[in-house]
Amino acid sequence: MFGRRKKDHDETAAEAAETETEVTDAPHEDDEQASGPAPYDRSKGPWDASEREIPEDDPTFxxxxxxxxxxxxxxxLQIPTDPETGVATSVVALAEESAVELRAFAAPRGGGLWDEIRPEIIAEVERVGGKVEEVDSTFGRELRVVVPVQASDGRQGVQESRIIGVDGPRWLLRATFMGKLGSTSDPESILEQAVRDVVVVRGSTPMPPREQIxxxxxxxxxxAEQPTTEV
Structure with missing residues (x-):
């Protein structure tokens, strides 16, 4: 297996048997570290701009x-804007009693930003008295969050959401599902299909990791009448 050179004929058989036993049975620390969740497979999207050609005359994009x-x-589709500066903050898609907020961030070339920030999100949810569960889904590892909220009439309640993150070439797409899809996944829903069809445009401008594109x-x-811009 390791291409070891042969020694004298009378020593080879005994050493080979010992070597096979050690290679087969000995545990390796690297194997234990590699047993974590595999990265999300983007073969069905979301996409990088280099992976999809968008027709300029197609109004559906x-x-x-x-x-x-x-x-x-x-x-x-809605684009919320800051009421003071007028700067767009995210993209919100709504359908079937649900919504998903989309944000894209610059990421290191080697990826892995979603693995890095998940523990930070978990810590923040717990800090405000919420609960969070990390589970496997069709988007890889996702967070299912329940946080306490106060309604306009003063009543206490909870808000459920699902947060997913997809690492791409020098970017991270973060999608937060709310409403009906905030508590359960439906891969056939309009919103989850829309997230898979998203194309992220990172651009060539240098940006520090975690800065929003x-x-x-x-x-x-x-x-719209509210401080959001509807497309």
Missing amino acids: VDVGALIVQGRVGLD PVVVPAGAVR
């Missing part, structure tokens, strides 16, 4: 700078 989202029947309100967007 909405370009918001950091992301290109493919529209579909029953999907409503800017979202841009597209031309022709219609401003």
Whole structure:
């Protein structure tokens, strides 16, 4: 197995038997470390801009700078903006009594940012008195979160959400599902399909890891009554 050179003929058989036993039976620390969850397979999306060619004349694709989202029947897209600066903060897709907030961040070239920030999210949820469970899903490792909230009428309640992270080439896509999909996964739902169809545009501008890739309100967007811009 290791290409060891042969010694004298009368020593070879005994040493070979011992070597096979040691190689087969001895535990290796590297094997134990490699037994963690495998990284999410992006063979079905989300995609990097280098992996998908978007037709410029196809109106079903909405370009918001950091992301290109493919529209579909029953999907409503909104771009929340900061009420003071007017800067776009994320992309929110709504369908079937659910919503998903999409943000893209710069990441190290070697990836692994989602593994790095999951413990930080867990710690923050627990700090505010919430509960969080880390589970395997069709998007890899995801967090299922329950946090206490206070309604406008003063009543106490809880808010459920699912947070997923997908590592790509020098980027991390973070998606937070709320509403009906905040408590259970449905791979056939419009929103989960929409997340898989997302194209992340990292660009070539140098950015430190964890910095959010800017979202841009597209031309022709219609401003809603609330402080969000509806596409």
